[in-house]
Amino acid sequence: MASFRINGDRLKIMVFADLQDDEYISAYTLKFMNAALDAENPDLVVLGGDNLAGYAPGNMLREEGAKNSITALLGPIVDRSIPFALVFGNHDQEAAMPKEKQMEHYLSFNGCIAEKGIIGSSVGNYRIGIEDKNGDTFLYLWFMDTNYKAMSEYGYGFAGVSKEQIEWFDEESARLARENAGKIVKGLMFEHVPVPEIYGLLTQVDASHPQAVRGHGRLSKQFYILSNTDVTSGVMLETPSVPDINNGQFESWLRNNNIIAAFFGHDHKNSFSGVHKGIRLAYTPGSGFGSYGYRYLRGVRVIEADALSRSVKSRIVFYRDVCDEEINRAILYIGEKNAYIRQWATAGPNNLIRSARDRGLIRK
Numbered sequence: 001m002a003s004f005r006i007n008g009d010r011l012k013i014m015v016f017a018d019l020q021d022d023e024y025i026s027a028y029t030l031k032f033m034n035a036a037l038d039a040e041n042p043d044l045v046v047l048g049g050d051n052l053a054g055y056a057p058g059n060m061l062r063e064e065g066a067k068n069s070i071t072a073l074l075g076p077i078v079d080r081s082i083p084f085a086l087v088f089g090n091h092d093q094e095a096a097m098p099k100e101k102q103m104e105h106y107l108s109f110n111g112c113i114a115e116k117g118i119i120g121s122s123v124g125n126y127r128i129g130i131e132d133k134n135g136d137t138f139l140y141l142w143f144m145d146t147n148y149k150a151m152s153e154y155g156y157g158f159a160g161v162s163k164e165q166i167e168w169f170d171e172e173s174a175r176l177a178r179e180n181a182g183k184i185v186k187g188l189m190f191e192h193v194p195v196p197e198i199y200g201l202l203t204q205v206d207a208s209h210p211q212a213v214r215g216h217g218r219l220s221k222q223f224y225i226l227s228n229t230d231v232t233s234g235v236m237l238e239t240p241s242v243p244d245i246n247n248g249q250f251e252s253w254l255r256n257n258n259i260i261a262a263f264f265g266h267d268h269k270n271s272f273s274g275v276h277k278g279i280r281l282a283y284t285p286g287s288g289f290g291s292y293g294y295r296y297l298r299g300v301r302v303i304e305a306d307a308l309s310r311s312v313k314s315r316i317v318f319y320r321d322v323c324d325e326e327i328n329r330a331i332l333y334i335g336e337k338n339a340y341i342r343q344w345a346t347a348g349p350n351n352l353i354r355s356a357r358d359r360g361l362i363r364k
Contacts, residue, residue, distance in 0.1 A: 002113045004083065004141075005131040006043060006307065011139070013303040014040055015190070017048035017265025020091060021290030022056035023068035028289040028319075028327060033076040035322035036300050044113075045077050048265040048284050049089025049146070049192025052102075053291060059095040066097035070105050083111045085143060088124050089192035089266065090158060093148045099123040114143070120164050122147055127172065127187070132307040139305055139312075140176070140187035142169070142259070152244040154218040158193050160243030166252050173256040188303070188312065189253070189262040194283070196242045197250040198264070200276040203227045213237075217244040226272055234272030234283065234316065237294070241267055253279055261312055263301060268293040271316050282314060295327045296320050 004011075014036065021029060037045075051073060058065030077084050086106060088099050095102070103123055106112050115126035122145035130139040147159035177184055202224035205212050212223040216239045226236050253259035254277060261280035268286030275281075284301040286293040299318040305311070319327075 001127055001129060002115060003129040003131055003137070004044065004113060005133070005135065007133060009132070009307045011044065011130055011305040011307070012040065012042045013044045013046055013141075013305075014042035015046045015048050015263055015265075015284045015301040015303065016287040017192075017284035017301075018050045018089070018268050018286040018291060018293075019047070019073050019288035020050045020053045020286070021069065021073065021288050022053055022058045023065055023072050024058075025069070025072045026289040029073075029287070030076060031325065032287070032289070032298060032319050032323055036317055037076055037080055037082065039322045040302055040317065042082060042302070045082050045084040046141075046143075046190055046263075047073075047084065047086035048190060048263065049087045050091040050265060050291075051086065051089070052092050052095050054091045054094025059097075061096055063095075063097040063101065066095040066102065067105050069095075070102060074106075074109055078109050078111060081111060083113050085112070085114045085128060085141070085190075086124065087143050087191055088145050090146070090148050099145075117143070117145075119145075119168050120162060122162065122165055125165055125168060129185075130305070137185055138307050138310060140185055140258070142187050142189045144169070144189065144191045146191050146193035146243075150243070150245060152218075154244040157217045157244040158241060160193055160195070160245065160247060161191070161249050163247050166247060166249055169249075169252055170256065173258055176258075177256075184256075184258050186260045186310070187258050188305075189259050191262070191264060193266050194240055194242050194264040194281065195250045195262065196246045197276055198240050198242060198281050199224070201227050201230045201272065201274040201281060202236070202240075213239055215239060216241045227274065230276060231272050231274035235270070235297075236272050237269035237297075238267050240270065250277075250279070261314075263303070263314075269297065271297070271299060273314065285316065285318075289327075295329070 052069050117125035119125050124145045128141040129137040132138050150159035207223045211225045215222040263282050265284050270283040271285040273282035285299045299316045303314040
């Protein structure tokens with residue numbers, strides 16, 4: 001297990017979620033990353049999954065393309081010598097480079113404190129102990145892979161973590177408690193796809209409600225708004241896309257009594273945060289400009305953990321908070337992607353579909 005010692009009394013983490021681009025990474029993404037890092041000066045960066053647009057032709061057809069994409073998105077981080085960790089999202093798995101090889105490439109950079117953490121077909125299940133200036137661990141950061149997709153009675157939806165991964169979390173949690181003579185050191189969980197319990201922060205309403213958002217998967221016939229009592233900040237501008245099959249991960253957090261907050265990405269337009277059954281569940285909105293989202297609502301989540309009070313708080317930093325440049329819609333969606341469009345034209349749709357089917361990304 002990796003450890004990370006802070007110099008003062010506070011740990012500041014910056015989460016980038018859904019950077020989701022190819023090797024021709026958007027200039028707006030790079031501008032925002034650079035500005036946010038300079039404004040906040042975090043101690044640690046976490047990549048919150050869908051780091052790559054695995055479906056992009058350069059990533060989907062060539063391992064070298066995916067490798068170049070990783071190198072490009074890490075530029076602002078490694079240039080500042082900021083340590084970083086990561087989790088994978090569903091779109092990372094669509095790349096030609098398998099997640100194991102992607103992780104190897106991440107680990108080749110100075111400052112990467114992630115671990116391979118292979119459990120079954122999932123990659124990047126690990127924890128990092130955060131030590132205060134005296135060397136005492138006051139917080140654990142947990143990272144888990146939410147995998148790709150799975151079939152259920154409701155259709156082909158997002159998989160979430162497996163029961164095997166939950167068993168690993170239970171075993172590690174019990175071992176840490178034994179080693180600490182029964183004392184539980186609290187932790188933060190980072191993963192890409194939200195747990196189904198995030199719907200516990202919502203209130204069901206009639207479809208005619210002006211702020212109503214349709215539920216996802218098995219909940220697609222119901223409509224929701226944010227709860228007035230449980231949500232403390234942020235907005236919900238799209239459906240929380242959660243696994244249809246609940247494998248009991250949230251219950252494992254309650255059972256082990258060691259997770260105080262969990263941070264997700266995946267749904268680019270959502271930034272809300274709230275407390276459900278004593279655990280804070282928080283979105284990081286889409287940070288990158290290579291995929292969908294509202295232009296000025298791209299953001300990063302900044303998390304601050306105090307070693308003295310053991311308190312944790314977080315907030316969103318939006319593009320507008322650190323960048324003055326107006327976002328030109330034409331440049332964003334066309335000019336920045338000329339090379340991307342050429343790749344699609346060159347690769348041809350049949351080659352892309354065949355490649356996806358060969359790797360099990362499309363059901364035959």
